[in-house]
Amino acid sequence: MLSQTSASLPRYLQQEEILEQECIALISSLPKEKGWVASHLYKYQGFWNPPRHIQGIMTCQEHFEARDSDVFLVTTPKSGTTWLKAVMFTLINRMQYPINQEHPLLSKNPHDLVPFLEIKLYADNQIPDLSSFKSPRLFATHIPIFSLPKFVRDSSCKLVYLCRNPKDIFVSLWQFTNKLRLQEMGSNSLGETFDMFCRGVNIYGPFWDHVLEYWKESMEKPHKVFFLKYENMKERPADNLRCIAEFLGCPFSNEEEESGIVEQILKLCSFDTLSNLEINRTGRLASGEENKAFFRRGEVGDWKNHLPTEMAQKLDQITEQKFSGTGLKL
Ligand code: A3P
Secondary structure (H helix, E strand, C coil): CCCCCHHHCCHHHCCHHHCCHHHHHHHCCCCEEECCCCCEEEEECCEEECHHHHHHHHHHHHHCCCCCCCEEEEECCCCCHHHHHHHHHHHHCCCCCCCCCCCHHHCCCHHHHCCEHHHHHCCCCCCCCCCCCCCCCEEEECCCHHHCCHHHHHCCCEEEEEECCHHHHHHHHHHHHHHHCCHHHCCCCHHHHHHHHHCCCCCCCCHHHHHHHHHHHHHHCCCCEEEEEHHHHHHCHHHHHHHHHHHCCCCCCHHHHHHCHHHHHHHHCCHHHHHHCHHHHHCECCCCCEHHHHCCCCCCCHHHHCCCHHHHHHHHHHHHHHHCCCCCCC
8 A cells, every 4th residue: 555645646656536537437447457556557448558548548539639740659668769759859850959069858858858648748637739839740659559549540640650579678667667666565576567468468558469550550551650660770770760751751861961960860869878868867757757767778688687588488479479470570
């Protein structure tokens, strides 16, 4: 039991008591499981989430109106969202914010520059007025494809989808959620969270369903969904950045290429640069998470330092089985 009252808890830990009546009624009818951080997860439209996220998704579904020029970064949690937020923000706003000592990323966390729809803009019963945002507007979301606000799927806006190998996702999520738990809550064990992850019971899980739905959409509508893997971005960042720029209709000019802007963007957004900035070492998001929690190792294959062989094999088996026949490999 938590000794603090709900109002004094960080927002990411708040539960059913902050919900609107309509959402309380819905949530009480949903399948329920123990949460990794907040006390419960509920299964809404096929995916597990804490009540605060579900209310955010519902509000966003009802009120968000897309513009054809909107750009969305869509990810599964822990696939490198913070990194791609930084990269896409710098890319899209490179005329307005040239890379110099005044660049917004040097004083703001990427999550404050590229807001999540359901976790920030439409969270906590807010209905934001986004009409003053200049086009192209850049948003982020973890919402599964069939739960996206209708306008997003119907308009010509573009989605960049980022995913990552599930073994690294699981280890990153396990470590991240343990950092978010208050001291008095203790840590979640590797074994218990592993079983839940395999059953799909984690925020925005099942992981495999989330990825697969966007993968299929990217195959059917390559002009709308650009599908990217963290590992590929680590291996060939410059090539991928150029592809994202092309996809979004803002390719680099010859002059920009000659000026070395691609390398400059990647350096500014690198793990070393971002994780060492004062704002990311000491700051917090409005929802309570410490900025430094979003920067851990930033490597491919760190699962080897945490997962016993049987667990790694089990995740590989599930991945193989779920993606069988789809052409997708992670
Ligand atoms: P690890 O826990 O494996 O280190 P998200 O932003 O979706 O929450 O994902 C967090 C993961 O991305 C963490 O992975 C974090 O360290 C990594 N990450 C954060 N910034 C990064 C960057 N600039 N480059 C590469 N990886 C980064």
